[in-house]
Amino acid sequence: MNLLMIIRVAFRALVRNKMRAALTMLGIIIGVSAVIAMVSIGQGAQQSVQEQIASIGTNLLFVSAGAQNVGGVRTGTGDTGTNTLTVEDLDAIKREVPSVSMVTPTVNTRSQLIFGSQNWNTQIQGVSEQYPDIRKWTVQDGSFFTDADVRTAGRVIVVGQTIADNLFPGTSAVGQTVRVKELPFRVVGVMARKGQDQQGRDQDDTAFAPYTTVQKKILGSPRVQVAYVSAISADATYTAQVQIGQLLRQRHKLGPQDADDFSVRNMSDIADAANQTNSIMTMLLASIASVSLLVGGIGIMNIMLVSVTERTREIGIRMAIGARSSAVRTQFLIESVVLSLTGGLIGVLLGLGVSLLIPSLLGWPTAVSTAAVIGSVIFSAAVGIFFGYYPARKAAALDPIDALRYE
Amino acid sequence: MQSTLEIQTQNVGVAPGVLSKVDEAPVVISLDHIHKTYTMGDVEVHALRGISLEIKQGEFVAIMGTSGSGKSTTMNIIGCLDRPTKGHYFLDGEDLSQLSKDQRADIRNKKLGFVFQGFNLLSRTSALENVELPMLYAGVETSERHRRSMAALAAVGLAGREKNHPNQLSGGQQQRVAIARSLVNDPALILADEPTGNLDSRTSVEVMEIFQRLNRERGMTLILVTHEPDIADYADRVVVFKDGKIKSDYRIESPRNAAEELKLLPAVDFEDDDDDSETVVNEVAEQKEA
Numbered sequence: 001m002n003l004l005m006i007i008r009v010a011f012r013a014l015v016r017n018k019m020r021a022a023l024t025m026l027g028i029i030i031g032v033s034a035v036i037a038m039v040s041i042g043q044g045a046q047q048s049v050q051e052q053i054a055s056i057g058t059n060l061l062f063v064s065a066g067a068q069n070v071g072g073v074r075t076g077t078g079d080t081g082t083n084t085l086t087v088e089d090l091d092a093i094k095r096e097v098p099s100v101s102m103v104t105p106t107v108n109t110r111s112q113l114i115f116g117s118q119n120w121n122t123q124i125q126g127v128s129e130q131y132p133d134i135r136k137w138t139v140q141d142g143s144f145f146t147d148a149d150v151r152t153a154g155r156v157i158v159v160g161q162t163i164a165d166n167l168f169p170g171t172s173a174v175g176q177t178v179r180v181k182e183l184p185f186r187v188v189g190v191m192a193r194k195g196q197d198q199q200g201r202d203q204d205d206t207a208f209a210p211y212t213t214v215q216k217k218i219l220g221s222p223r224v225q226v227a228y229v230s231a232i233s234a235d236a237t238y239t240a241q242v243q244i245g246q247l248l249r250q251r252h253k254l255g256p257q258d259a260d261d262f263s264v265r266n267m268s269d270i271a272d273a274a275n276q277t278n279s280i281m282t283m284l285l286a287s288i289a290s291v292s293l294l295v296g297g298i299g300i301m302n303i304m305l306v307s308v309t310e311r312t313r314e315i316g317i318r319m320a321i322g323a324r325s326s327a328v329r330t331q332f333l334i335e336s337v338v339l340s341l342t343g344g345l346i347g348v349l350l351g352l353g354v355s356l357l358i359p360s361l362l363g364w365p366t367a368v369s370t371a372a373v374i375g376s377v378i379f380s381a382a383v384g385i386f387f388g389y390y391p392a393r394k395a396a397a398l399d400p401i402d403a404l405r406y407e
Numbered sequence: 408m409q410s411t412l413e414i415q416t417q418n419v420g421v422a423p424g425v426l427s428k429v430d431e432a433p434v435v436i437s438l439d440h441i442h443k444t445y446t447m448g449d450v451e452v453h454a455l456r457g458i459s460l461e462i463k464q465g466e467f468v469a470i471m472g473t474s475g476s477g478k479s480t481t482m483n484i485i486g487c488l489d490r491p492t493k494g495h496y497f498l499d500g501e502d503l504s505q506l507s508k509d510q511r512a513d514i515r516n517k518k519l520g521f522v523f524q525g526f527n528l529l530s531r532t533s534a535l536e537n538v539e540l541p542m543l544y545a546g547v548e549t550s551e552r553h554r555r556s557m558a559a560l561a562a563v564g565l566a567g568r569e570k571n572h573p574n575q576l577s578g579g580q581q582q583r584v585a586i587a588r589s590l591v592n593d594p595a596l597i598l599a600d601e602p603t604g605n606l607d608s609r610t611s612v613e614v615m616e617i618f619q620r621l622n623r624e625r626g627m628t629l630i631l632v633t634h635e636p637d638i639a640d641y642a643d644r645v646v647v648f649k650d651g652k653i654k655s656d657y658r659i660e661s662p663r664n665a666a667e668e669l670k671l672l673p674a675v676d677f678e679d680d681d682d683d684s685e686t687v688v689n690e691v692a693e694q695k696e697a
Contacts (some may be wrong), residue, residue, distance in 0.1 A: 323516075323544050
């Protein structure tokens with residue numbers, strides 16, 4: 001008896017019990033579609049991170065105080081009180097590293113902005129006048145502050161769209177005066193809308209003031225947390241990164257044995273960190289989803305065991321008229337594989353459908369992974385073989401005389 | 408429907424000299440001092456205590472005996488479902504006593520046909536598919552399988568019933584499907600285990616008529632296990648088992664003729680209760696007779 005005929009026999013046996021076959025497949029259907037949907041969500045998140053990073057620009061470098069190690073142990077960040085990065089360091093970078101075109105320090109603080117009877121708590125970033133060019137972020141109304149404002153620590157401020165909407169509803173923000181910690185600031189510009197960043201934070205809920213102003217008049221501290229550095233081109237990014245590192249080690253008088261007290265990262269480092277987080281999330285979601293595949297497999301085993309007992313007489317008949325044990329075993333194994341594989345294929349279709357619906361229903365980006373589709377189909381076939389083997393062996397081991405007598 | 412069968416078998420009757428022909432025929436089955444011992448816990452049960460039996464080609468043998476006499480065990484050994492503990496079993500001259508499980512499955516498939524008391528058809532499977540089953544395991548190709556199944560079903564008078572499932576057929580019809588199934592691989596021997604045990608007396612005669620016809624027209628070797636003496640009377644030879652031994656083995660000089668008996672039975676007693684195809688067949692049959 002050839003395999004094709006055994007497959008036909010197995011199909012006929014399943015068709016005879018349509019309802020049961022459908023319910024048994026449900027476990028696998030849910031498992032496979034969940035895996036595919038989860039991986040699609042993970043991949044979608046990863047893709048959108050990469051798109052955002054590409055839109056920021058690949059010639060951007062981050063210099064921060066304290067050492068930071070992506071994926072490693074040292075995770076010192078700029079705002080833990082380290083004073084290792086100074087404005088003088090940044091001036092030196094601008095002056096002495098030829099592959100660097102622009103530099104801006106950032107000094108962050110949170111504060112209340114008060115306008116008339118309105119007030120708004122927001123992040124205030126102290127930056128240089130080159131910030132909009134480095135971040136490729138345009139000013140919508142008015143203008144950004146100038147290097148004269150930076151030199152004189154002028155009380156000028158540029159607000160994001162969210163602040164403009166909330167503090168100055170219906171009126172133009174430019175030319176108005178807001179108070180920050182009792183100090184009046186003149187609003188000179190409103191940034192263009194930028195939307196959420198990859199962590200979902202509203203980038204428009206930020207105000208920009210000259211870093212000198214923030215250091216002297218708001219924080220009262222000369223330290224710099226992070227600096228954005230723009231290399232002259234994307235190709236020069238790596239050179240710039242290395243040269244900045246050498247310069248800062250020299251300026252900080254670090255010996256060959258000393259570890260860096262600063263860190264210089266490029267966008268691909270940042271992307272790596274974001275991707276790592278995302279892939280951990282994806283793995284987590286997919287492994288939770290594959291638990292239901294496992295449960296589905298146990299369901300198949302259960303039904304196949306019931307089926308073997310219930311069809312003992314049928315097995316006896318088949319053996320009496322000349323079915324070898326191997327033919328009976330193959331028949332039941334194929335029944336189980338057909339169940340799981342059909343379930344897997346339906347699950348793939350359902351998973352693809354869900355992946356297509358999620359962006360419009362939940363607003364999350366999704367990207368279907370071919371590997372996940374192929375993987376879950378193969379996995380569901382493997383589930384069928386694994387969980388079908390024991391019942392099939394049980395069927396094949398039956399004695400035809402006893403099986404025929406079974407009531 | 409069996410009117411058709413009557414026509415087919417009318418001229419056959421009991422051919423004179425059948426027995427002498429059988430005497431010259433080759434031996435199909437030879438049991439040589441067969442012992443079978445079962446161990447149940449600490450107790451050894453001797454189901455068979457040295458059975459020797461020869462059955463020649465074209466014989467119609469009834470095996471009789473009370474339950475526990477060893478007739479079912481003998482059937483299982485002849486049917487290659489079980490192996491003797493001691494002794495030798497030859498089928499067509501081949502020693503089958505020590506074959507492996509797979510080899511016995513192949514023998515059952517190609518050389519033996521089974522008919523059971525409980526019909527043992529696959530439920531929710533059409534008559535045609537049931538009959539095709541042994542050929543499926545023999546690897547017969549589709550068109551040939553179909554042709555042979557249709558022919559076998561026609562031979563047992565079930566033409567036009569191919570698509571019916573067992574639950575749409577009467578007991579007699581189901582048993583005829585089972586007989587068709589036992590025939591399709593052209594076996595050396597058909598084993599019928601209490602084939603009329605679940606049937607009423609008229610249907611029993613119908614089934615016996617088919618067996619007699621297969622035996623006389625095709626020279627098919629038949630072994631029939633029964634505990635009803637009047638069913639055994641349709642056979643040419645009776646072997647009686649008692650306590651794991653053969654108690655007696657005798658020929659019936661003039662067996663009952665099922666075809667003749669059917670003619671005498673009133674047709675109103677017809678067991679098939681349903682559709683018009685019966686009447687059509689009957690009408691056609693009557694026209695032919697006329």
